[in-house]
Amino acid sequence: MKRYEQLAHDIAESIRSGVLVAGQRIPSVRHASKTYGVNASTVFQAYYLLENRGLIRSKPRSGYFVCSQPRQSLPDREHSQMEVTSTAVDVSELVFSVLGSVRDPSIIPLGSAFPSPKLFPMQRLARSMAKATRLMDMRSVVADLPPGNHDLRRQIALRYVVENVPVNMEEVVVTSGAMEALNLCLQAVTSPGDLVAIESPAFYGSLQVLERLKLKAVEIPVDSRTGIDLEVLGKALEHHPIKACWLMSNFQNPVGVTMDDASKKSLVALLRKHQVPLIEDDVYNELYFSSHPPKPAKSFDEEGLVMHCCSFSKSLAPGYRVGWAAAGQFARQIERLKLMTTISASIPAQAAIADYLEYGGYDRHLRKLRHNLEVQQNQMIAAINRYFPDGTRVTKPGGGYFLWLELPGNVDSLKLFKLALAQGISIAPGPIFSATRGFRQYVRLNYGHPWEQEFEKAMEVLGRIATSLK
Numbered sequence: 001m002k003r004y005e006q007l008a009h010d011i012a013e014s015i016r017s018g019v020l021v022a023g024q025r026i027p028s029v030r031h032a033s034k035t036y037g038v039n040a041s042t043v044f045q046a047y048y049l050l051e052n053r054g055l056i057r058s059k060p061r062s063g064y065f066v067c068s069q070p071r072q073s074l075p076d077r078e079h080s081q082m083e084v085t086s087t088a089v090d091v092s093e094l095v096f097s098v099l100g101s102v103r104d105p106s107i108i109p110l111g112s113a114f115p116s117p118k119l120f121p122m123q124r125l126a127r128s129m130a131k132a133t134r135l136m137d138m139r140s141v142v143a144d145l146p147p148g149n150h151d152l153r154r155q156i157a158l159r160y161v162v163e164n165v166p167v168n169m170e171e172v173v174v175t176s177g178a179m180e181a182l183n184l185c186l187q188a189v190t191s192p193g194d195l196v197a198i199e200s201p202a203f204y205g206s207l208q209v210l211e212r213l214k215l216k217a218v219e220i221p222v223d224s225r226t227g228i229d230l231e232v233l234g235k236a237l238e239h240h241p242i243k244a245c246w247l248m249s250n251f252q253n254p255v256g257v258t259m260d261d262a263s264k265k266s267l268v269a270l271l272r273k274h275q276v277p278l279i280e281d282d283v284y285n286e287l288y289f290s291s292h293p294p295k296p297a298k299s300f301d302e303e304g305l306v307m308h309c310c311s312f313s314k315s316l317a318p319g320y321r322v323g324w325a326a327a328g329q330f331a332r333q334i335e336r337l338k339l340m341t342t343i344s345a346s347i348p349a350q351a352a353i354a355d356y357l358e359y360g361g362y363d364r365h366l367r368k369l370r371h372n373l374e375v376q377q378n379q380m381i382a383a384i385n386r387y388f389p390d391g392t393r394v395t396k397p398g399g400g401y402f403l404w405l406e407l408p409g410n411v412d413s414l415k416l417f418k419l420a421l422a423q424g425i426s427i428a429p430g431p432i433f434s435a436t437r438g439f440r441q442y443v444r445l446n447y448g449h450p451w452e453q454e455f456e457k458a459m460e461v462l463g464r465i466a467t468s469l470k
């Protein structure tokens with residue numbers, strides 16, 4: 001363990017054991033650096049790690065404070081296993097039956113993948129959209145073909161520059177949401193029958209893409225505190241002809257974990273050693289609660305082997321369907337695949353988002369969004385503590401809008417899903433996140449909605465049903 005990791009570990013232990021309690025100020029950087037005999041940058045690194053794990057938060061000009069914690073969090077090495085096998089993926093029926101039944105707007109959407117539209121500047125965006133359609137030059141129908149609208153790509157590239165991520169505008173290809181970027185990237189580097197390393201549990205959308213492209217999944221366990229198990233991944237890469245790796249290094253869906261920088265660096269080095277491209281799904285990267293954004297694994301990419309896929313769907317403009325891939329050495333392939341499949345992303349939507357990014361106050365909106373999500377996360381954790389059966393364990397991600405719960409006893413999340421739906425509440429049951437239908441005792445809940453009375457009530461009902469199934 002590096003010095004800063006040891007320091008972060010010691011402080012985390014003090015929080016877990018109750019020595020440091022919610023709301024308490026932890027030692028200042030100067031004080032900690034004296035006490036522990038390390039330099040200030042080591043303390044900063046340790047505090048940054050703790051912030052990313054949702055254990056502490058910084059308040060401008062006041063210092064660092066302990067966040068409120070779930071009653072019980074998921075333990076380390078939750079799913080660790082060393083055996084690596086590949087599986088043909090067949091999840092769509094289950095995913096569609098779960099997701100299809102929650103489209104009814106009267107259902108309380110705790111199982112939804114979307115945050116509430118109330119959190120987004122829809123009216124301001126509508127002004128940008130109106131301007132884009134009013135000023136639309138018919139030549140842009142051709143000019144904005146892949147790789148996409150020049151101004152938008154410039155704005156996207158600028159955000160990378162500000163965060164010191166080595167991406168140039170040339171490698172940015174605009175797509176119809178991140179989902180298309182991810183699809184095209186995987187398609188560019190695989191053929192039917194190939195093996196792809198994915199996380200376990202994984203975003204069900206990734207499982208469906210593997211199923212559609214007739215690829216086989218090599219599931220690598222995700223630890224709820226540290227992310228994908230690099231030891232198991234290394235072993236899988238040694239013994240299997242894996243053609244690509246698809247993962248989320250930040251606010252992983254569904255677990256919520258963010259890998260630390262050292263692990264991201266090791267991940268990229270490991271994949272480089274085996275010359276396996278990484279498809280990095282980073283759709284929640286703007287939704288962090290700490291003072292700094294988490295770096296993408298793409299930050300450590302020297303050979304253009306990482307395809308960084310993002311969108312504005314979760315951070316600004318749900319429904320506009322504008323995303324992108326910063327696709328490194330694969331950019332021209334992605335550009336062609338985009339042309340061959342859906343020709344281009346919507347021309348007015350691209351122009352509208354470019355306009356908003358330039359004049360709309362994106363960073364101001366993001367600050368508000370992050371604050372709201374963090375408040376809502378605390379409200380949901382408090383409700384779990386109030387209503388769920390003893391022995392329920394929950395993650396506390398440092399960003400995004402999902403909690404991942406392990407239910408006690410023999411509670412079956414598919415049964416819970418059916419009973420909750422009958423009461424007008426949706427949840428995302430664990431098995432939709434696994435090619436092997438595991439995680440039956442797990443549930444993903446969405447806190448991306450303002451905490452109105454109906455959400456408190458829904459949590460109470462859900463907790464009661466879970467207790468009855470225990």
Ligand SMILES: Cc1ncc(COP(=O)(O)O)c(C=O)c1O
Pocket residue numbers: 113114176177178179180203205248253281283310311312313314322323
């Ligand atoms: C982890 C993850 N990746 C990708 C997507 C797709 O993003 P987009 O709506 O931009 O296509 C989603 C949407 O739910 C998601 O949760």
